[in-house]
Amino acid sequence: MKEVLLKIKRQDNPQTKPYWEEFKVPLTPKMNVISCLLEIQKNPVNVKGQQTTPIVWDCNCLEEVCGACTMIINGIARQACAALVENLTQPIVLQPLTKFPLVRDLMVDRIKMFENLKKIRAWVPIDGTYYLGPGPKVSQSVQEKVYPISTCMTCGCCMEACPYVNNKSNYMGPTAMAQVYLFNSHPTGAMEKEKRLDAITGDGGIADCGKALNCERVCPKEIPLVSIIGELNRQTTFRSFSRWLFK
C-alpha cells in the first residue's frame, strides 16, 4: 500500500516550545491534506510508533469558501482542503501561519483581521432592515469587477506572504485594503468613502505597503490586490492633498 509522509510542526500551547512530528497515512485517490489529518485522528501514532495526541487544526467547509483551514503547506500559505496530495512533494511539511498568535499545533487566532474590518468600516451603512424597496441599480460590468473582491474569505494567505505585515508594524494588510475598495465601489457604501480613506491614511494604513507584490500571487480567490492597492494609493494621496488645499 502506498503511503503519505507528513512532517508537522506542533506546539501544545502558546507558552511551550514547538516540535516536529512525522506521520505516515495510507494514500487514497484524490486525497487532500485534510484527509491526511483526519486519518491521523483515527490513529494518532507517529512514525516512531509512539502514541500521540491528534493534531489540532481549523477546518469547516472543506471546499475553499470559509478560509478556516489555511496553513503553510510545503512553505506556501494555502487552504489544506484544496491541497491535493498528488500535487505535493513529500514529506508534506505542515506549519501554522506565522503572522498570527498560535493557539495549538496548526491553529492560529486570526481575530486581528476581523478587528481591522471594524477600523475601515467594512459595511454598507443601511438605514435599517425594515422594508425600503430595492437597492441601487448596478451594471453587470461593475458586478463582475467587485464580485471577486467580495469572495475574500479573510483566510490570511496575503497577510502571511506580505513582508510588511509583521510584529513591528501595524499594517492592516492587503485584505483590509481590498475591502475598502469594495465598499467604496458600492453606490451607498461610497457615502462613507472619505471615512474609509482616512482610516487607511496614517499608521497601519496603505503607506505601510512596500509593494512586494506577494499578496496577489498567493490569494486563493485571485483578487487583483496589487491594482487595488495602487488605486487606493492614488485616492488617499488625492484626498490628503484636497484636505490640505481646502482646510
Added chain:
Amino acid sequence: MKVVVVGGGLAGLMAVIKLCEHDVDVDLISYVPVKRSHSVCAQGGINGAVNTKGEGDSPWNHFDDTLLGGDYLANQPPVLGMCEAAPGIIYLMDRMGVTFTRTGEGLLDFRRFGGTLVHRTAFCGSTTGQQLLYGLDEQVRRWEVEGKVKKYEEWDFLSAVIDEEGVCRGCVAQDMKTMEIRAFPADAVVMCTGGIGMIYGKSTNSYINTGSPASSIYQQGAYYANPEMIQVHPTCIPSEDKHRLISEGVRGDGGRVWTYKDGKPWYFLEEWYPAYGNLVSRDVASRGIYKVCRDLKLGIDGQDFVYLDVTHLEPEWIEKRQHGVLEIYRKFAGEEPTKVPMKIFPAMHYTMGGLWVDYDQMTNIPGLFAAGECEYQYHGANRLGANSLLSCFYGGIVAGDKVPEYGMKLKKDYRNISSKVFETEVAKQKTKMEKIYRLNGSENPYRLKAELNEYMSNNVTVVRYTEKLKETDKKILELMQRYQKIGVCDAGGWSNRTAIFIRHLWNMFEFSRAIVHGALLRKESRGAHYMPEYPDRDDENWLKTTKAKWTPDEPQFSLEDIDTSLIKPRVRRYDVRKDEVIKEEAEKEKVATLRKEEAVVG
C-alpha cells in the same frame, strides 16, 4: 433586555441584527468565527417571487411550489409568511451591498431552480451563501462597534439554563481555547446552530455540523420534529473527506443529467419528467439517480456515478455564472467540466426536520427559540433548492421580532434570577466534561464516528427498509456502549479538541436514534422519506408531524396534525405542469360530484 444567540450563520446573524434594532443587548456565541459559518457553502441562490422575467410569478405561486416540493408536510401559514417576505428579503440584501448577478438593465438577475417552472432564484455567481453571510456579518460588525453585540467566537454551546419554572434563563458554553465553562444569563436564547451532516460523515455539510447544540436541548426536553426528513442532494462529487456539492443552479442554467443506455446518452430525468426535466425536486432526482445506478445498474462504468453535463453550454457564459462551482470540480475532481461531463452522485445535504417551534420560532421550552436549519418549520418532507437561505433569513427575522415581545411579558429580568440556577447547570456541565477528560479506554472516538457514518449513510438516506433501520438502531446502541470505553488520547487542558469532539459524539448518537426511530415510525413514503414497503403517500394517517421527545431509553413520539388550511394537498407529479394537475383534479372532482348527484337523483 438581553438575549443569547447561538450560531453565527445566516439565521443567527439575521436574528442578531433584528434584536439590535429592537434595542436588545446580544451575546453571540459561535463555534467558529461567524464569517466561517456553514452558510458560506450555499451556492445557487435564494428564492423570491420578484417576477422580473415577466412570467407571472407571485409569492402565492412560490408558496404553492414550496408546499408541493415538501409533499405537504409543512404547516402552511408560516410558509406563506416566508414566501410573502421573500422579495423584501432579497431587496434588503441588495441594499446591504451583496454582489448579486445583474441583468442588462442593472436589475437583479434570477435563475431557475428545482421544483419550479419559473426564474425565481437570485444569485451571486455560484457563491450566494458566502455573499449573503458576508453581508450580514458586516452589519453585525457595525452593531458590534456600536456596543450592542458581544461576540464569543470559538465557544461551544453546552446546554440551556432552565429554572424550576421550566423557563430558559440563558445557557452554558465552553471557551474552546481555555476550556473554561461558564453561564451566559439572558432573558431568552435563540438557537441557530444549523445542520447535522457529521452524523452522516461524508455529506455536503461543513466539518463543524455535528448538531451537538440542538441535540443537547433535545435531551433537555425540547421536541425534535420530523427527524426522519433528511435531504440527499442529487449532484455531488464523492470524495474521501466530504461529498462536495455541485449546485442545482448548474441545472438551472441548462446542465443536463445523463448516463449511457444501449451505447447512447440517456437523459433519464428529461424522459421520465418531461415538464420539469432536470429540475425536478431533489428527492425525486436523487431517487432517479439511485434507480439508474443501483436497480438498472446503468451508472457510468458500472459505478455509482452519472453525468452532469454543461459541455453544450457556451463556456464563457457558464463560467461567469458558475465559476465557484466549476472551480471546485476542477480542483477536487481534476477534470475540466466545460470539456468533460462532471461525474456526480447523490449525498446527504440537509435536514428538513429539526427542533419543534411554534409560529413565533419558540420551542416548547419557554424562552428558548430556534431559527434556520436547526428547526423544522418551512420545508415539510423535502426542501426546494434556494429555499434554505430564505428560511434562514425569515426564521431569523421572526425570532428577532418575536423574542422582544416575549421579553416584554416576562415577570422576572435575567438579573433577578437566583445565581444558584446558573451555578447548578455549570456544575452539571463541568462534571460531564471531567468525566470525558478521564476516559482512558481503548476505543478511538473518531473511529466510532466513522462506524456511525457508515450505517447512517447506507441505511437512512434515499431508500429505507424496516430491517435496515432496526439494524442501524442496534448499531447505535452498540456504539453508545463502546463510547464508555473511549480513550480521550489527549489530556491537554488547553484547546482540547478531542475532548470537545467526544462530547459532540454522544449528542450525535442521541440525534441519530431520533432520526432512525422517526423513519421506523412513518409507515408511508413522503418527500425524502421513501420506504419500498410503504411506497405511497398516506394522507389519512401520516399527514402529521412526528415529534420526538427524549427519554433515557429511547425517543418517544407523538403526532401532530398539519395545518393545511390554505391549499388542499394535491397528488405530487413532476411529469406534467402543475396547472394541468390542478385542472385534472378539478375535473375529477366535478365528475365525482356529478356522480354523487346522479346517485341521489337515481
